[in-house]
Amino acid sequence: MKIEGQHRRAIEALSDQHAVRIIDQTALPHQLTWLTLETLADAANAIKVMQVRGAPLIGATAAYGLAFAMAKSGSDASLEKGYDTLLATRPTAVNLRWALDRVRAVLQPLASKLRAEAAWAEAGKIAEEDVKANQTIGGHGHRVFREVLADKMGGGVLNILTHCNAGWLACVDWGTAVAPIYQAHDAGLKVHVWVSETRPRGQGASLTAWELKQHGVPHTLIVDNEAGHLIQRGLVDLCIVGADRVASNGDVANKIGTYLKALACKTHHVPFYVALPSSTIDWTIRNGIKEIPIEQRSAREVTHVSGLNAKGVREEVLICPEGTQARNDGFDVTPGRYITELITEYGTFSTNATDMRRLRLAAGL
Amino acid sequence: MKIEGQHRRAIEALSDQHAVRIIDQTALPHQLTWLTLETLADAANAIKVMQVRGAPLIGATAAYGLAFAMAKSGSDASLEKGYDTLLATRPTAVNLRWALDRVRAVLQPLASKLRAEAAWAEAGKIAEEDVKANQTIGGHGHRVFREVLADKMGGGVLNILTHCNAGWLACVDWGTAVAPIYQAHDAGLKVHVWVSETRPRGQGASLTAWELKQHGVPHTLIVDNEAGHLIQRGLVDLCIVGADRVASNGDVANKIGTYLKALACKTHHVPFYVALPSSTIDWTIRNGIKEIPIEQRSAREVTHVSGLNAKGVREEVLICPEGTQARNDGFDVTPGRYITELITEYGTFSTNATDMRRLRLAAGL
Numbered sequence: 001m002k003i004e005g006q007h008r009r010a011i012e013a014l015s016d017q018h019a020v021r022i023i024d025q026t027a028l029p030h031q032l033t034w035l036t037l038e039t040l041a042d043a044a045n046a047i048k049v050m051q052v053r054g055a056p057l058i059g060a061t062a063a064y065g066l067a068f069a070m071a072k073s074g075s076d077a078s079l080e081k082g083y084d085t086l087l088a089t090r091p092t093a094v095n096l097r098w099a100l101d102r103v104r105a106v107l108q109p110l111a112s113k114l115r116a117e118a119a120w121a122e123a124g125k126i127a128e129e130d131v132k133a134n135q136t137i138g139g140h141g142h143r144v145f146r147e148v149l150a151d152k153m154g155g156g157v158l159n160i161l162t163h164c165n166a167g168w169l170a171c172v173d174w175g176t177a178v179a180p181i182y183q184a185h186d187a188g189l190k191v192h193v194w195v196s197e198t199r200p201r202g203q204g205a206s207l208t209a210w211e212l213k214q215h216g217v218p219h220t221l222i223v224d225n226e227a228g229h230l231i232q233r234g235l236v237d238l239c240i241v242g243a244d245r246v247a248s249n250g251d252v253a254n255k256i257g258t259y260l261k262a263l264a265c266k267t268h269h270v271p272f273y274v275a276l277p278s279s280t281i282d283w284t285i286r287n288g289i290k291e292i293p294i295e296q297r298s299a300r301e302v303t304h305v306s307g308l309n310a311k312g313v314r315e316e317v318l319i320c321p322e323g324t325q326a327r328n329d330g331f332d333v334t335p336g337r338y339i340t341e342l343i344t345e346y347g348t349f350s351t352n353a354t355d356m357r358r359l360r361l362a363a364g365l
Numbered sequence: 366m367k368i369e370g371q372h373r374r375a376i377e378a379l380s381d382q383h384a385v386r387i388i389d390q391t392a393l394p395h396q397l398t399w400l401t402l403e404t405l406a407d408a409a410n411a412i413k414v415m416q417v418r419g420a421p422l423i424g425a426t427a428a429y430g431l432a433f434a435m436a437k438s439g440s441d442a443s444l445e446k447g448y449d450t451l452l453a454t455r456p457t458a459v460n461l462r463w464a465l466d467r468v469r470a471v472l473q474p475l476a477s478k479l480r481a482e483a484a485w486a487e488a489g490k491i492a493e494e495d496v497k498a499n500q501t502i503g504g505h506g507h508r509v510f511r512e513v514l515a516d517k518m519g520g521g522v523l524n525i526l527t528h529c530n531a532g533w534l535a536c537v538d539w540g541t542a543v544a545p546i547y548q549a550h551d552a553g554l555k556v557h558v559w560v561s562e563t564r565p566r567g568q569g570a571s572l573t574a575w576e577l578k579q580h581g582v583p584h585t586l587i588v589d590n591e592a593g594h595l596i597q598r599g600l601v602d603l604c605i606v607g608a609d610r611v612a613s614n615g616d617v618a619n620k621i622g623t624y625l626k627a628l629a630c631k632t633h634h635v636p637f638y639v640a641l642p643s644s645t646i647d648w649t650i651r652n653g654i655k656e657i658p659i660e661q662r663s664a665r666e667v668t669h670v671s672g673l674n675a676k677g678v679r680e681e682v683l684i685c686p687e688g689t690q691a692r693n694d695g696f697d698v699t700p701g702r703y704i705t706e707l708i709t710e711y712g713t714f715s716t717n718a719t720d721m722r723r724l725r726l727a728a729g730l
Contacts (some may be wrong), residue, residue: 029686037692194692197684199564199588205464205668213686221667221691223564224589225622229697232624232654257590259597260625263632289597302562302588303570305680306668317672317682319562320576321394326586327559332594338637 001168001175001182002215003032009131009173010057011064013124018071020064024051025169029210030308037061040069040082047089047096053203054170055244055280056130059095062086063123066103070119074112079104092253092295092331094245094282099126127172133277133345134174141180141240141275141343145189148238148271158184159237161194161227164240164255165207166275176242176275178211180343185217193219194236196227198255200301200328224257231264238341239265240273244279248360250336250351251288258327262338271282271340278344278363288333295330302326366533366540366547366579368397374496374538375422376429378489380449383436383481385429389416390534394575395673405434405447412454412461418568419535420609420645421495424460427451428491431468432484439477444469457612457618457660457696459647464491492537498642498710499539506545506605506640506708513603513636522551523549524602526559526592529620530572531607531640541607542641543576545708550582558584561592561599563620565666565693589622596629604630605638605708611646613725615655615701615716621694627703636705643728645711653698660695667691 001007012021018284019038026049027033035051037043043065046052050097052061069082083100090096104123107115149158175183184191193212198204205221212219215314230236239261245253252258252274265272285291303326320326336351346362349355377386384403392398400416409432411417434447448465455461467631471487471660472480495724514523531542539547550557552706558577563569570586577584585594595601604626610618617623617639630637650656668691672682685691701716711727714720 017715030683122674197564199562199590202684205689209685209689213689219690221664221685221689223621223667223693225620225625225697226694228624228628229621229659229694230692232697240640255590256588256594259593260590260629263593263628264625267628272640286605294594299586302586305672305682305684307670307684309674309680309682315674315680317674317680318395319670320565320574320586324570324578324586325572325584327591327595329594331589332590332597358640 001173001211004214011052011060011127011172012036013127018067018120022046022061023169025053025207026051029206032312036117037064038068040065040085042071043068044085044089046165047086054165056134056171056176056241056277058090059099059279060123060127060130060172061094062096062350063099063103063126066100067116067119067123070107070116079115084156090295092244092294094121095279098279100124101203101225123176128275130172130275131174134171134179136174136345137176137275137277137343138174138179138183140347142183142187144273144343144348145184149189152237157190159194159235160191161230161236161239161261162208163196163204163241163258163261164198165203167208167211169207169211170242176273176277177240178208179275180240181217182243183217183349190326191217193217194220194230195219196257197221197223199224203255227261228264231268231270236270238271239274240275243276243280244272244331245291245292246274247285247288248281248283248354248356249287250339250342252334252339253288253331256332256336258266259332259334266338272338273341273343274339275343278346278359283360283365286365289335292333296326297330299326299328302328332362366538366576369579372681374483375534376417376425376492376537378492383432383485387411387417388534390418390572390632391416394571395679403433405430405437407452408433409450409454409720412459414654418532420460420607420656421536421642423455424464424644425488425492425495425537427461428464428468428488430482431465432488435484439480441698444472444480455660456658457609460644463644467491495537495642496539499536499544502640502642502708503539503544503548503711505712506638507548507552509546509638509706509708509713510549510603514554517602522555522556524558524559524600526561526601526604526626527564527573527597528561528569528606528623528626530568531562532573532576533574534572535607535656539699541642542605543573544580544640545605547580556582558582558588559595560584560586561622562586562588562637563622564589568620592626593629594599596633596635601635603636603638605640608639608641608645609696610642610657611639611656611707612650612653613648614640614652615707616657617699617701617704618653618657619699621697624699627699631703637703638706638708639704640708643711648725648730654700657698662693662695662715664691664693667693
């Protein structure tokens with residue numbers, strides 16, 4: 001999508017150098033820095049320290065990371081080492097494993113000297129397919145938005161609540177949950193987005209607000225605590241979020257705090273949508289609440305907040321007594337029954353068993 | 366309660382000077398600063414800029430504020446000006462009006478020269494009664510905690526979730542929601558408190574965590590988004606919060622974010638308690654959701670976070686793109702049906718009509 005009027009992607013291949021360019025998302029929204037990744041270590045580090053984040057972008061970056069490993073050595077040992085190194089970077093997002101499995105499956109039958117080119121091509125395909133899938137998701141979501149607005153008493157502005165960042169910065173382009181917002185806005189629908197801050201890392205405040213501002217979509221920042229009140233007062237027409245991993249029963253692991261929003265939406269009959277490419281579904285998991293591993297992150301993300309000080313310098317401040325113990329689950333799991341529809345590249349699906357089977361067939365799995 | 370082993374109160378009368386000492390709560394947890402208030406303007410400002418906050422402490426401070434006004438002039442005009450100035454400082458907390466009404470009712474029949482002494486005495490009574498009420502609330506809550514722990518499979522540690530600060534810093538002493546925690550802890554019950562950060566102002570992180578640390582109560586800080594996950598995973602045995610205003614139908618206005626926790630507790634059959642002195646109940650309000658005014662606070666509280674930088678200096682940092690618009694409701698309203706029991710100085714009460722009537726009778730209203 002657009003940065004200062006220019007169309008960019010969150011990961012851009014530099015084909016002549018067999019390298020990629022990414023935005024250092026830890027520096028946003030205060031600074032726009034492009035970084036070049038060209039080694040396995042570069043890619044693994046970028047995922048680990050969250051210079052790239054968001055399930056689809058993690059997948060694409062990991063695929064390129066494996067291509068970098070192959071460029072150094074196409075041996076089986078190099079392939080396995082690359083695979084293991086990248087897989088260990090983040091535990092919750094299933095696209096990571098999905099992308100690595102896909103590239104490895106292409107490489108394994110090949111002679112080692114052919115693997116570098118093949119890996120590079122496959123990573124590129126994954127990125128292109130992600131763009132296409134998200135554009136399609138945006139179209140389906142846009143249609144859903146029009147239906148919700150048509151049902152709204154009095155019409156007017158469609159108030160959309162989102163959490164964390166499931167925008168183009170979480171993908172290669174378009175985004176998942178934000179893709180329909182861009183398409184609706186570009187098509188002239190009056191949309192207004194409630195951007196939930198998303199503590200502890202603040203991806204709503206720092207990434208979603210930045211994206212929407214760059215693209216000119218009206219939005220208002222709120223603290224995570226506000227969602228219940230706004231939903232209770234009828235100020236939210238729909239909620240849409242992305243997903244880090246979806247189980248085959250429709251349970252959705254997404255950024256911590258998603259579940260509370262889903263509860264409030266259910267209580268007040270506000271539709272709650274999850275937008276995702278089908279690669280985010282882990283068909284091996286039958287019960288999301290019981291089986292999806294939840295990443296435990298550092299206490300420091302809770303006890304400290306990072307931002308720009310009065311002098312325009314990025315700084316981290318301590319918000320509690322020194323030495324306070326904290327717990328930091330990166331994700332929570334929303335049971336499928338709270339989700340109105342999954343919005344995928346194959347269309348919209350309920351989370352009941354019949355629809356999940358239909359989705360699996362559509363995905364050819 | 367205790368600060369570095371010494372027993373202190375959140376507001377302390379300096380009788381020889383007709384002044385009071387308060388803790389500047391905007392400087393906590395990083396700095397402990399006592400301020401002396403001796404004029405109406407001092408008191409009004411301390412409430413307005415939240416050097417004192419929490420419904421009961423606002424009430425006590427306002428009562429002293431009226432006494433300061435009377436010390437300057439005991440005229441009817443001075444009384445009305447003092448009343449109006451103090452009432453305008455914060456819109457949601459009902460104790461403010463309750464305390465002002467009570468002092469004014471004592472003063473109105475008196476000759477103007479008698480008013481200063483009478484106001485000082487009445488303010489002192491309000492403070493003492495608050496301490497006593499909260500100690501009693503603590504006793505009732507402690508009994509409730511023992512019952513919940515007795516029902517807990519396997520016993521062990523009682524995991525308590527609280528939001529914002531309803532501790533002794535919100536009152537004169539003891540606190541409302543935290544009073545039972547202190548009493549249970551002091552009596553040897555194994556308690557552990559999940560302290561919800563409470564964005565935007567972070568009173569959980571800065572005040573509740575500080576209080577509990579000073580008193581030696583085991584606790585863990587979490588972001589507001591964590592509550593749903595912890596409750597879903599059985600890691601919360603009960604939730605207890607304070608209140609800023611309770612309607613006669615049992616609806617509870619409390620810090621923004623309370624409602625989301627109540628929804629999660631209801632869903633997972635975790636008891637949800639509200640601890641309050643009966644002065645927090647506004648019997649003139651029949652429907653809390655429709656009638657309790659919700660304070661709109663500044664966008665800057667959302668767009669900025671204050672804390673201690675690496676050099677140990679307090680600093681405010683911007684967490685979103687410059688110029689981002691924000692909405693900031695100070696409170697939300699939890700419907701009475703989500704509340705297991707109100708814990709008051711008169712014992713515990715459901716929010717059904719019969720119990721609310723019983724509570725009103727107990728309060729002699």
